[in-house]
Amino acid sequence: MTLQLFFVTNGSLSTEHRHNFSQLNHTTKMKRREFIKSSIASVAMLSVPSALASTAPATKKPKHKNSTIKHPAKADDFNVSMAGYTFVNFSLADTLKFMQSLDVHYLCIKDFHLPLNSTDQQIADFHRMLSDANVVGYAVGPIYMKSTQEVDRAFNYAKRVGVKMIVGVPNYELLDYVEQKVKETDIRLAIHMHGPDMPIYPDASDVWNNVKHRDARMGMCLDIGHNLRYGSDSIADLKRYSSRVFDIHLKDVTAPTKEGHAIELGRGIIDFPDFVKTLRKVGYKGALSLEYEKNMRNPFTEIAESIGYFRAVLHTTR
Amino acid sequence: MTLQLFFVTNGSLSTEHRHNFSQLNHTTKMKRREFIKSSIASVAMLSVPSALASTAPATKKPKHKNSTIKHPAKADDFNVSMAGYTFVNFSLADTLKFMQSLDVHYLCIKDFHLPLNSTDQQIADFHRMLSDANVVGYAVGPIYMKSTQEVDRAFNYAKRVGVKMIVGVPNYELLDYVEQKVKETDIRLAIHMHGPDMPIYPDASDVWNNVKHRDARMGMCLDIGHNLRYGSDSIADLKRYSSRVFDIHLKDVTAPTKEGHAIELGRGIIDFPDFVKTLRKVGYKGALSLEYEKNMRNPFTEIAESIGYFRAVLHTTR
Numbered sequence: 001m002t003l004q005l006f007f008v009t010n011g012s013l014s015t016e017h018r019h020n021f022s023q024l025n026h027t028t029k030m031k032r033r034e035f036i037k038s039s040i041a042s043v044a045m046l047s048v049p050s051a052l053a054s055t056a057p058a059t060k061k062p063k064h065k066n067s068t069i070k071h072p073a074k075a076d077d078f079n080v081s082m083a084g085y086t087f088v089n090f091s092l093a094d095t096l097k098f099m100q101s102l103d104v105h106y107l108c109i110k111d112f113h114l115p116l117n118s119t120d121q122q123i124a125d126f127h128r129m130l131s132d133a134n135v136v137g138y139a140v141g142p143i144y145m146k147s148t149q150e151v152d153r154a155f156n157y158a159k160r161v162g163v164k165m166i167v168g169v170p171n172y173e174l175l176d177y178v179e180q181k182v183k184e185t186d187i188r189l190a191i192h193m194h195g196p197d198m199p200i201y202p203d204a205s206d207v208w209n210n211v212k213h214r215d216a217r218m219g220m221c222l223d224i225g226h227n228l229r230y231g232s233d234s235i236a237d238l239k240r241y242s243s244r245v246f247d248i249h250l251k252d253v254t255a256p257t258k259e260g261h262a263i264e265l266g267r268g269i270i271d272f273p274d275f276v277k278t279l280r281k282v283g284y285k286g287a288l289s290l291e292y293e294k295n296m297r298n299p300f301t302e303i304a305e306s307i308g309y310f311r312a313v314l315h316t317t318r
Numbered sequence: 319m320t321l322q323l324f325f326v327t328n329g330s331l332s333t334e335h336r337h338n339f340s341q342l343n344h345t346t347k348m349k350r351r352e353f354i355k356s357s358i359a360s361v362a363m364l365s366v367p368s369a370l371a372s373t374a375p376a377t378k379k380p381k382h383k384n385s386t387i388k389h390p391a392k393a394d395d396f397n398v399s400m401a402g403y404t405f406v407n408f409s410l411a412d413t414l415k416f417m418q419s420l421d422v423h424y425l426c427i428k429d430f431h432l433p434l435n436s437t438d439q440q441i442a443d444f445h446r447m448l449s450d451a452n453v454v455g456y457a458v459g460p461i462y463m464k465s466t467q468e469v470d471r472a473f474n475y476a477k478r479v480g481v482k483m484i485v486g487v488p489n490y491e492l493l494d495y496v497e498q499k500v501k502e503t504d505i506r507l508a509i510h511m512h513g514p515d516m517p518i519y520p521d522a523s524d525v526w527n528n529v530k531h532r533d534a535r536m537g538m539c540l541d542i543g544h545n546l547r548y549g550s551d552s553i554a555d556l557k558r559y560s561s562r563v564f565d566i567h568l569k570d571v572t573a574p575t576k577e578g579h580a581i582e583l584g585r586g587i588i589d590f591p592d593f594v595k596t597l598r599k600v601g602y603k604g605a606l607s608l609e610y611e612k613n614m615r616n617p618f619t620e621i622a623e624s625i626g627y628f629r630a631v632l633h634t635t636r
Contacts, residue, residue: 233386312590
């Protein structure tokens, strides 16, 4: 069963719409329907999967009490997503096919799957492909911005694609200009951090210090792996900075140092049960996007293991 | 890091040895070493992986307290295993390569990977391949037994392979004869159940009723999926019959009926968190073997997702 969701491509969405979209993450199918009825905008039609139903086909109840059968409430209660970068070596078609097989329905759109200079027709075709695969493109990025022209281009791209959030990395000196664009477009910016690998925005504290006095729609994409590789405490940072955590990159790593490398979720050092409990404590409403950076030329079984691992942590901590 | 374990191939192991092997499931590496020192028997040398270390490479502790880093104790505390039948369409080499990639180190040996009429040399070669892949063959089966000759062949095979347990399906009328063989060889029999698909041993209660008055080394391989498909309550049965549950087939299913089919762990109706909590309550010491029966010609990402799911349930319920 699928529901129809319409995306704006020729104008910005209202703040009310944004909040509704945010709430969507935690609502039931019925609430989704109400949301959609109340906020249909125009143009690009996407098919939103009823993820709860698909991950927990527990509708056939036994006639007698059977303690082995889980309560349907033990389905995913967050939007398990994929960061597009994971599929840098694969076509959009292959990416979507694999996501369908994993029962994952949210994607952060990366430019190699939808170039920044795409025509309106290319954008419409892209959305059609996602819709056919029951996938929603919930944001774009990461996008690097090194000039005001690149800032303009990024916000214009997000607007044309019809998303309300950019995962981005604007040079520090561009933040005043970026803030203007956020106010103009009502598009949120989630600044991505890259740990010890890049001098710019190494960790959550650095992003926080650069956005805390700015518009509330400027925040971070908390990459729990890169942040930890910088030596920072990702779970503590999620608590501290929760008001500005708009997106999360899921990752496990082997060590809290630059030498630490990506690994299948559950095989590294990150305490995912505590992490998920903290997500609930702070009332996190965004996506949880696996950005998988080990063995990127043949990552499929490793991604599947990681998604399975994360889904079980969600189910087990409820 | 690996430890050396010697398997008997030319004689039966003592009861003490069997109990030690059973304890191995829950011991630390140090305890394993002591066990091995105290129980070396002869001949086929296997390499036992230090699974705890490999699943939780959390040895590099940060200098400061970092709440994101899990306590090493959150590694697997059961032997996550594979039922050989899962790989009916794949060679032993491919099976072992895939198991290594999943960090899974225990296998129930199926006859298509090691025929019942294998020579001693073939058995030795088989063990060498497992050892090279850091995999332990912890039992053989399922083996069907429809005559006393087939019972003799099964027990002789187990003895020659050097395992202390057969997962088997002997015709009901052979149980007296099987009991004699169990007493003679000290090899345990774990009777496999097949739910509504076969008239023989449909569920755990049927196995229990057929073994409860017999030798304590006769019990069951509790297939939580097939048992549930018969309408039986696998978690309640694990509690009721725990003294005779020697092996477990992990499986998720879509419905508690014959029409219910296998599916990736976590996507079906089985409550794995409650199941694992019950394993701990009853002090289960055996293997937990994924027997994956969906999409058996291309099951790799689905198995990976299932193993990731189960591992996270183990970690999250500790």
